[in-house]
Amino acid sequence: MSNSSPYPLLFSLYEQASVGCGGAPSLWTHPLDDRLQVNSLDRWKNVAITAEEANLDALFFADVLGLYDVYGGSADAALSWAVEAPANDPFVYVPALAALTERLSFVITASTTYEHPFALARRFGTLDHISNGRIGWNIVTSYLSSAARNFGMDEMLKHADRYERADEFMDVIYKLLEGSWAADAVVANKAERVYARPGSVQPINHVGSHFRVDGPSLTSPSSQRTPTLYQAGWSPRGREFAAKHAEMVLLPKKDPNEIATGLADIHRRAAERGRPAGEIRSMALARIITAPTAIEAQKKYDDLQSNYHLEAQLVSYAGDTGIDLSKYADNEPLTTESNGLTSYVVKGAPADKPLTAGDVRRKFENVTRGTDLLFIGTPADVADQIQAHAATSGLDGYMINPLVSPGTLNDFAEFVVPELTSRGLYDSEPKSGTLRSRLRSDKSDLLASTSYGASFRQTLS
Ligand SMILES: Cc1cc2nc3c(=O)[nH]c(=O)nc-3n(C[C@H](O)[C@H](O)[C@H](O)COP(=O)(O)O)c2cc1C
Numbered sequence: 001m002s003n004s005s006p007y008p009l010l011f012s013l014y015e016q017a018s019v020g021c022g023g024a025p026s027l028w029t030h031p032l033d034d035r036l037q038v039n040s041l042d043r044w045k046n047v048a049i050t051a052e053e054a055n056l057d058a059l060f061f062a063d064v065l066g067l068y069d070v071y072g073g074s075a076d077a078a079l080s081w082a083v084e085a086p087a088n089d090p091f092v093y094v095p096a097l098a099a100l101t102e103r104l105s106f107v108i109t110a111s112t113t114y115e116h117p118f119a120l121a122r123r124f125g126t127l128d129h130i131s132n133g134r135i136g137w138n139i140v141t142s143y144l145s146s147a148a149r150n151f152g153m154d155e156m157l158k159h160a161d162r163y164e165r166a167d168e169f170m171d172v173i174y175k176l177l178e179g180s181w182a183a184d185a186v187v188a189n190k191a192e193r194v195y196a197r198p199g200s201v202q203p204i205n206h207v208g209s210h211f212r213v214d215g216p217s218l219t220s221p222s223s224q225r226t227p228t229l230y231q232a233g234w235s236p237r238g239r240e241f242a243a244k245h246a247e248m249v250l251l252p253k254k255d256p257n258e259i260a261t262g263l264a265d266i267h268r269r270a271a272e273r274g275r276p277a278g279e280i281r282s283m284a285l286a287r288i289i290t291a292p293t294a295i296e297a298q299k300k301y302d303d304l305q306s307n308y309h310l311e312a313q314l315v316s317y318a319g320d321t322g323i324d325l326s327k328y329a330d331n332e333p334l335t336t337e338s339n340g341l342t343s344y345v346v347k348g349a350p351a352d353k354p355l356t357a358g359d360v361r362r363k364f365e366n367v368t369r370g371t372d373l374l375f376i377g378t379p380a381d382v383a384d385q386i387q388a389h390a391a392t393s394g395l396d397g398y399m400i401n402p403l404v405s406p407g408t409l410n411d412f413a414e415f416v417v418p419e420l421t422s423r424g425l426y427d428s429e430p431k432s433g434t435l436r437s438r439l440r441s442d443k444s445d446l447l448a449s450t451s452y453g454a455s456f457r458q459t460l461s
């Protein structure tokens with residue numbers, strides 16, 4: 001475990017301002033699902049308030065910047081199935097939701113490939129102020145060619161180039177948010193007629209391969225300064241990035257032993273940079289199907305299965321990986337080359353038997369997908385499964401990936417939270433403070449002194 005005491009576990013809610021949320025792209029068609037209300041703030045208010053009342057740590061917003069137009073060579077199927085479409089801007093929802101809640105934190109996905117670090121630092125700085133430090137950033141490099149074409153590029157950057165740009169992006173963010181305003185910069189004294197000490201606010205004069213930014217930051221330091229940093233790199237380059245920057249890593253795997261090995265590798269890489277294991281917390285996405293009895297839970301599963309559609313899943317797979325299964329017959333061997341989400345490519349066939357399109361289709365035949373972590377059964381069964389998974393994987397917590405909204409969240413709050421609480425696995429006491437202070441054992445609001453980002457404080461303040 002990454003912390004001295006692994007319990008209680010952390011729990012957040014995974015969402016996307018979309019109808020066909022990535023993890024369950026056809027289940028918005030379920031009669032009880034309310035995702036068609038994506039454009040209504042009331043719908044999001046209900047989600048946020050339920051999450052806050054259940055004492056989840058954070059509401060996480062995934063995001064994409066283009067349509068899923070790989071399957072069948074067009075966006076038709078993605079639009080028809082609403083696969084990660086529409087894609088509203090989470091930055092617009094979060095200030096409203098922060099005003100409607102007091103304790104819940106919000107993690108927003110933002111891309112280092114298509115944002116500009118100066119503008120993003122300003123937006124995060126402002127949001128962190130008005131939410132009292134309840135903001136996290138899911139740092140992504142993006143994987144859709146359609147996004148590249150929306151931002152004036154012919155095709156997306158190669159995987160390694162995306163991470164290289166991301167590293168420089170982070171330097172600019174740290175220079176602005178950690179370095180450009182010293183701790184004593186804001187005086188805010190009406191009698192002396194001084195807001196900020198000019199000498200304590202310094203330009204950053206950043207000149208790099210991708211960005212030229214004079215600075216300083218346009219926002220004064222917020223309680224966290226840099227938002228709490230989430231990241232989900234799994235490739236060797238992605239893990240190196242996580243080891244350098246992330247405070248929360250999201251593991252795109254379900255097998256607890258595979259997760260444990262990946263986590264150990266990230267922690268080893270972090271240790272080489274002087275970062276102790278406890279500085280990097282960890283979560284995986286989890287699906288939960290629960291009801292008071294095992295028979296009712298199985299009925300819920302069957303009901304979800306009858307509203308699940310393989311084609312929507314294949315549209316999602318095509319967008320994630322760039323591999324279009326509509327072009328392959330079942331027995332055809334499949335490429336596993338990807339410039340997209342390399343870790344999402346279904347692999348695993350022995351060398352002498354290439355993976356076929358049929359193998360991948362079969363993997364996605366059921367609603368819980370062969371690739372996803374599922375906890376199913378009575379509340380006690382689910383708690384047993386979570387406990388066993390956490391003990392083997394070493395994860396600090398789970399991000400609930402709703403199958404049906406708001407049903408999955410309501411079931412978790414009603415059935416699973418009391419069971420986990422009674423076992424000491426869930427902290428159901430209302431928690432206040434910044435997002436970072438909730439994740440860190442020392443309760444600090446600021447980046448750890450051993451983090452790479454903190455090094456920009458000394459050089460520039
Ligand atoms: C829980 C989770 C959430 C993710 N959310 C997003 C997202 O919202 N937008 C995005 O572009 N990528 C998202 N990703 C993809 C990651 O940012 C990353 O590209 C992926 O895990 C592969 O990393 P790798 O290329 O280093 O293997 C997510 C991954 C995970 C595991």
